Amino acid sequence: LVPHTEGHPVFTGWDLGFDDDTTCWFYQVIGDDLHVTDYEEDNFKDVEFYATMLLNKHLREGYEYGTHWLPHDARPRTIAAGGKSILQQFVDFNNDHDRKLGRFAIVPRLDVQEGIQAARATFPKCRFDARCEIGIDHLKAYRREYDEENNVFSANPKHDGASHAADGFRTVAVTWRRSKVEAKEPSFHEKMM
Numbered sequence: 745l746v747p748h749t750e751g752h753p754v755f756t757g758w759d760l761g762f763d764d765d766t767t768c769w770f771y772q773v774i775g776d777d778l779h780v781t782d783y784e785e786d787n788f789k790d791v792e793f794y795a796t797m798l799l800n801k802h803l804r805e806g807y808e809y810g811t812h813w814l815p816h817d818a819r820p821r822t823i824a825a826g827g828k829s830i831l832q833q834f835v836d837f838n839n840d841h842d843r844k845l846g847r848f849a850i851v852p853r854l855d856v857q858e859g860i861q862a863a864r865a866t867f868p869k870c871r872f873d874a875r876c877e878i879g880i881d882h883l884k885a886y887r888r889e890y891d892e893e894n895n896v897f898s899a900n901p902k903h904d905g906a907s908h909a910a911d912g913f914r915t916v917a918v919t920w921r922r923s924k925v926e927a928k929e930p931s932f933h934e935k936m937m
Contacts, residue, residue: 746779746873748772753810753846754781755923756798757916759908760817760830761787766794767912769879770807773924778870780916783879785909791830795837798845809846810926813919815911816853851915856901859914866917882909 748754752772759767766789770782784797801807818830828836831848838845854862872880885906889898901907 746781746871748781748805748807749774749779750806753923753927754801754807755810755916755919755926756812757912757914757919758812758814758818759911759915760815761908762789763787765905765908767879767882767908768794768797769876769909769912769916770801771916771920771923773920773927776869778866778916778920780870780872780876782873783876783909785878791833792837795834795845799841802844809844810923811846811919812848813851813915813923814848815851815915818850851919854914854918856914859911859918860901862917863910863914866913866920869920879909879913882906883913886910 748770749772752774755771755773757769757771759765761767765785765787767785768783769780770784772779772781782801786793798807798809798812802809812834814831814834818834821827821829821832831850834845834848838848882905885904886909887902887906889900889902890896891898901910
C-alpha cells in the first residue's frame with residue numbers, strides 16, 4: 745500500500761470526457777519514486793462535480809495540492825459553460841474556495857505514441873495504492889486496435905473503457921518530472937522562516 749504522505753504535495757493527471765469517462769490519477773513525487781495514491785473516474789458530470797471532489801479530498805484527507813495537469817482539450821471555450829473553458833471553470837471554482845486546490849495547468853499536446861512511451865518509462869518508478877485498483881485494471885486492459893482484414897495490429901490504441909484511464913496516466917507520465925521540481929520547492933512556511 746502507498747497511502748497519501750502528509751507534507752508532500754498531491755498532483756493530478758486527467759483525461760476529460762462527458763459521455764466518456766473523466767479520469768483523475770492522484771500522485772506524489774517522493775524522492776525518485778512516484779506514489780500513485782488514488783484514482784477517480786466518472787461520467788456525465790460537470791466541472792463543479794470534479795472540483796468539489798478535489799475539495800472534499802483536501803478537507804477530509806488532508807490533500808495539499810500542487811498542480812492539476814489537464815489535457816489540451818481543457819482549453820477550448822464552450823457555449824454550455826457560458827463561454828468558459830474547462831480550465832477557467834476549475835480556476836473560478838478554486839478562486840471561490842480560497843485557492844485550496846493548488847493550481848491548474850494544461851499539458852502540451854503530445855503525440856499518442858510518445859505519451860505511451862513516456863508511460864512505459866514511468867511505470868518502473870511507480871508504486872500504486874489499493875485505491876487505484878480500478879485504474880490499474882483499465883491500464884492492464886489497454887490495447888491496440890486489431891485489423892481483422894489485414895491480420896495486424898494498428899498503431900492506434902483501442903478507444904474503449906480502458907483508454908480513458910490510460911490517457912489520464914499518460915498525462916501523469918508527461919508531467920511528473922515537472923511535478924518533481926515543484927515538489928522540491930520550499931513551502932510558503934519554509935520561505936518565511
